[in-house]
Amino acid sequence: MKITFQINGVEREIDSPPMKRLLDVLREDLRLTGTKEGCGEGECGACSVIVDGEVINSCLAPICQMQGANLLTAEGLSRDGRLDPLQQAFLECGAAQCGICTPGMLISARSLLDANPRPTRDEIKEAIAGNLCRCTGYIKIIDAIEFAAGARR
Amino acid sequence: MAVGQNVLRREGYEKLTGAARYIDDIALDGMLYGKTVRSAIPRGRVKTITFDPGYDWSRVVIADYRDIPGDNYVALIENDQPLLAETEIRHCEEPILLVAAESKREAEIAARRVIIEYEESAPLLTIEQALNSDETIYGSDNIFKRFLIARGDVDEGFKQADHIITGEYRVPHQEQLYIETQGMIAIPAKDSMTVMGSMQCPYYVHKAIKQLFNLQDEQAIVIQTTTGGGFGGKEEYPSMIAAHAALLAHKAQRPVKMIYDRSEDIASTPKRHPGIIRHRTGVMSDGRLIASEIEILFDGGAYATLSSVVLSRGAIHAQGPYKCENLRVTARAVATNTPPNGAFRGFGAPQVTFAYELQMEKIASELGIDPLELRRVNMLREGDITATGQRLTWSVGSEAVLDAAVERSGFVEKRRTISQNNSGAKRRGIGLSFFFHGAGFTGSGEAKMKAQAGVEITPEGRARVLAGSTEIGQGTRTIFCQIVADELGISYDDVEVEDPDTSRVPDSGPTVASRTCMVVGRVIQLAARESKDRLLQFVAERFGESEVKLIEGWFTADGKRLVRFDETAREYVNLRGELRAYARYASPPGVEWDDDTYSGDAYPVFSYGADVAEVEVDLDTCEVTTLKITTAQDIGRAIHPILAAGQIEGGTLQAVGYGLFEELVWDRGRVVNNRLTNYIIPTSLDAPEMETIIVEKEYPYGPFGAKGVGELPMDGAAPAIAAAIYNATGALVNEIPITPERLLAALENMPATDSRQARSDQR
Numbered sequence: 001m002k003i004t005f006q007i008n009g010v011e012r013e014i015d016s017p018p019m020k021r022l023l024d025v026l027r028e029d030l031r032l033t034g035t036k037e038g039c040g041e042g043e044c045g046a047c048s049v050i051v052d053g054e055v056i057n058s059c060l061a062p063i064c065q066m067q068g069a070n071l072l073t074a075e076g077l078s079r080d081g082r083l084d085p086l087q088q089a090f091l092e093c094g095a096a097q098c099g100i101c102t103p104g105m106l107i108s109a110r111s112l113l114d115a116n117p118r119p120t121r122d123e124i125k126e127a128i129a130g131n132l133c134r135c136t137g138y139i140k141i142i143d144a145i146e147f148a149a150g151a152r153r
Numbered sequence: 154m155a156v157g158q159n160v161l162r163r164e165g166y167e168k169l170t171g172a173a174r175y176i177d178d179i180a181l182d183g184m185l186y187g188k189t190v191r192s193a194i195p196r197g198r199v200k201t202i203t204f205d206p207g208y209d210w211s212r213v214v215i216a217d218y219r220d221i222p223g224d225n226y227v228a229l230i231e232n233d234q235p236l237l238a239e240t241e242i243r244h245c246e247e248p249i250l251l252v253a254a255e256s257k258r259e260a261e262i263a264a265r266r267v268i269i270e271y272e273e274s275a276p277l278l279t280i281e282q283a284l285n286s287d288e289t290i291y292g293s294d295n296i297f298k299r300f301l302i303a304r305g306d307v308d309e310g311f312k313q314a315d316h317i318i319t320g321e322y323r324v325p326h327q328e329q330l331y332i333e334t335q336g337m338i339a340i341p342a343k344d345s346m347t348v349m350g351s352m353q354c355p356y357y358v359h360k361a362i363k364q365l366f367n368l369q370d371e372q373a374i375v376i377q378t379t380t381g382g383g384f385g386g387k388e389e390y391p392s393m394i395a396a397h398a399a400l401l402a403h404k405a406q407r408p409v410k411m412i413y414d415r416s417e418d419i420a421s422t423p424k425r426h427p428g429i430i431r432h433r434t435g436v437m438s439d440g441r442l443i444a445s446e447i448e449i450l451f452d453g454g455a456y457a458t459l460s461s462v463v464l465s466r467g468a469i470h471a472q473g474p475y476k477c478e479n480l481r482v483t484a485r486a487v488a489t490n491t492p493p494n495g496a497f498r499g500f501g502a503p504q505v506t507f508a509y510e511l512q513m514e515k516i517a518s519e520l521g522i523d524p525l526e527l528r529r530v531n532m533l534r535e536g537d538i539t540a541t542g543q544r545l546t547w548s549v550g551s552e553a554v555l556d557a558a559v560e561r562s563g564f565v566e567k568r569r570t571i572s573q574n575n576s577g578a579k580r581r582g583i584g585l586s587f588f589f590h591g592a593g594f595t596g597s598g599e600a601k602m603k604a605q606a607g608v609e610i611t612p613e614g615r616a617r618v619l620a621g622s623t624e625i626g627q628g629t630r631t632i633f634c635q636i637v638a639d640e641l642g643i644s645y646d647d648v649e650v651e652d653p654d655t656s657r658v659p660d661s662g663p664t665v666a667s668r669t670c671m672v673v674g675r676v677i678q679l680a681a682r683e684s685k686d687r688l689l690q691f692v693a694e695r696f697g698e699s700e701v702k703l704i705e706g707w708f709t710a711d712g713k714r715l716v717r718f719d720e721t722a723r724e725y726v727n728l729r730g731e732l733r734a735y736a737r738y739a740s741p742p743g744v745e746w747d748d749d750t751y752s753g754d755a756y757p758v759f760s761y762g763a764d765v766a767e768v769e770v771d772l773d774t775c776e777v778t779t780l781k782i783t784t785a786q787d788i789g790r791a792i793h794p795i796l797a798a799g800q801i802e803g804g805t806l807q808a809v810g811y812g813l814f815e816e817l818v819w820d821r822g823r824v825v826n827n828r829l830t831n832y833i834i835p836t837s838l839d840a841p842e843m844e845t846i847i848v849e850k851e852y853p854y855g856p857f858g859a860k861g862v863g864e865l866p867m868d869g870a871a872p873a874i875a876a877a878i879y880n881a882t883g884a885l886v887n888e889i890p891i892t893p894e895r896l897l898a899a900l901e902n903m904p905a906t907d908s909r910q911a912r913s914d915q916r
Binding site for chain 2: 035039040041044046073075087090091092093099100101102125129131135136137138140
């Protein structure tokens with residue numbers, strides 16, 4: 001099945017079985033391996049991507065639903081090799097340790113800040129509750145998102 | 154100076170842009186995908202293996218134990234665990250057979266078409282069963298290992314005691330739950346085998362691959378790829394999966410990738426040892442501990458693997474950071490027909506810490522002494538002697554951490570407020586824990602291992618760290634660069650780290666035991682010093698100067714700049730060839746350990762911690778919310794304060810999970826909740842507010858004063874939360890995780906008056 005969508009600002013067309021997971025299309029067909037698989041059942045959030053402004057778990061979405069959609073993955077956050085303020089905040093605050101949850105975490109954080117540019121710490125916690133991190137205790141991630149929100153003001 | 158500064162982490166850019174390559178992100182031409190066929194029973198024999206005749210097996214590569222050219226075991230301590238079971242089955246999920254196919258899906262289908270028939274035997278599934286059964290599954294008594302630590306005269310101590318208090322504490326399995334599952338790619342060549350993947354210890358894997366194929370050192374090449382968390386879970390098991398991938402690759406003569414999915418990873422890989430710990434403590438009326446008898450039982454699972462060393466650390470830490478002159482610790486690791494338990498951050502210490510800290514709460518309560526006061530009366534201070542007879546002579550931050558945590562949290566005042574007005578359905582509680590952790594290998598481990606690391610000065614004028622120690626998220630690459638930069642006197646940006654690849658870096662020992670900064674960091678510092686000395690001499694000769702220094706990238710004499718570091722490096726390499734300096738670890742002076750009597754300096758130094766936990770308990774639902782944890786940890790020196798705080802916060806939250814949520818459910822030797830849907834780790838909404846205080850009692854033999862930080866944070870939160878729940882409800886729950894079910898049971902079992910009190914207050 002031929003499916004056309006926009007990803008990280010670029011128009012792509014792929015030929016794929018319709019029920020192939022979006023996660024596998026990203027990682028295998030498009031070689032965008034920044035999106036990770038942690039559980040394969042929508043619990044860990046490592047595979048989070050933004051589709052038409054909403055965060056979804058790409059391990060639960062079949063590619064056939066992406067016709068005409070606008071997708072953003074972690075690779076699409078930086079521009080010309082320059083980190084965006086959220087990534088920079090993660091780097092400076094120590095929000096990435098092993099890094100495997102980081103792309104999904106950044107995606108959820110980006111989606112939050114797009115909808116709510118000045119979130120409280122509780123709102124940040126709520127927004128990343130679907131993204132598991134085993135390294136940080138979440139403190140530095142919450143700090144980084146708060147810091148990035150402040151920097152954007 | 155770079156040390157003490159929050160420089161940007163070395164591999165941060167790649168991790169933030171999605172560019173970092175983890176093992177599953179790598180695809181090679183002609184690569185096959187491997188899958189493991191595992192036992193469905195906990196104990197018995199393989200009767201027949203049938204390959205479904207309805208399936209086309211010509212497209213699949215199959216390997217079993219008969220394909221192993223070397224010896225059939227995972228090289229570790231006892232070498233008792235087979236890479237692939239032959240006929241005897243000792244636990245569920247034991248690997249029996251391997252298949253490889255063109256796609257992951259095809260390999261999974263093929264694996265399901267292998268039909269194994271078994272002859273089952275009655276399994277021993279718990280510590281009690283293993284100790285009380287006539288059946289033997291290991292040796293003559295189902296005991297992998299025993300330790301005895303004895304000091305003074307315990308019987309006499311109990312005679313003198315004013316009070317004798319006993320307690321039994323139970324701790325569960327815990328899954329490491331790194332978010333990146335285990336995975337490897339093996340690449341065969343004519344005379345060598347290369348394995349790359351997610352791991353903590355490249356040289357463990359190297360040893361396993363060598364013995365699998367009878368290879369020489371240089372014929373086995375092991376490369377760590379970016380690793381998505383380890384926490385101990387990628388200490389020993391990667392040798393198994395690497396050997397499996399390599400065996401398939403050898404047979405297929407093509408690269409083979411093996412990536413575990415989450416359910417396979419949780420079901421089959423090692424966990425934290427569950428245990429039963431019994432305390433009998435003799436106490437004087439003023440709170441002094443006069444006699445202590447501690448029994449430790451750890452469930453090792455079906456093979457010895459690392460159980461002896463986990464048990465050893467557990468036994469040494471069992472008395473906690475408390476003085477007691479008459480003491481006996483007996484420790485046993487027991488064999489059961491469950492998957493082997495192994496390394497998990499803390500390595501035996503979190504188990505015993507939960508027990509000794511709850512025992513302290515119990516003693517305080519029974520004697521009517523303030524629990525903080527009880528800790529202060531008994532704590533080890535500088536000059537005091539530990540359970541193994543070690544005199545603490547340097548870097549003892551015990552008092553400092555307890556004071557800091559208590560003051561910063563407002564412990565005393567909050568506890569008073571709570572005792573005055575705690576009623577209604579939602580109860581507040583505040584509790585503390587005080588603990589220590591020995592960094593580096595136990596006993597003579599480091600002295601025997603003599604970890605090696607090096608520093609190379611490149612012709613480009615950069616310094617490159619050569620070590621087998623791995624970055625697993627904790628910041629190895631960053632702190633190594635900081636240490637070398639400051640030792641040499643050059644910029645952090647001019648130091649790099651060679652990738653952990655056994656063909657390029659020496660064996661600096663495994664990335665475990667809180668040893669990477671304190672032990673390997675020290676060796677790297679010495680190697681940097683050696684390389685600098687050679688350059689200083691070179692410059693001295695060239696300029697005819699006697700007193701040359703290297704400051705901020707310039708060689709100077711009498712305060713005058715002579716020549717730049719990078720220029721000198723280039724010239725040195727041109728004239729004299731490669732500049733690589735290596736160093737080896739040597740124990741600090743006076744550090745001695747006796748393996749026979751299990752006494753002496755168990756570790757060159759301890760790190761110390763104190764946690765204060767504040768909780769809210771809902772008496773209607775028995776749910777516990779951890780509101781805040783204030784933690785003070787003495788780690789000698791924080792090479793990188795943000796990274797150090799990250800270790801403390803992350804370890805503390807893992808310990809919150811250990812104390813409240815994380816529980817594996819077993820059915821006839823098999824984990825039934827092997828998914829993230831039902832094995833619950835803390836989310837951001839479960840994470841308490843944390844206040845972290847880093848205390849720096851410099852250790853003279855650590856790099857710039859640093860001690861270990863990796864494991865210490867895992868020790869304290871579970872008992873602090875249990876103490877806070879005790880404070881909130883009056884129920885001392887002696888088993889974790891403290892789920893609503895367990896708390897309800899404990900509340901119902903409370904003496905009638907206390908329980909009625911709690912219930913009537915509520916109404």
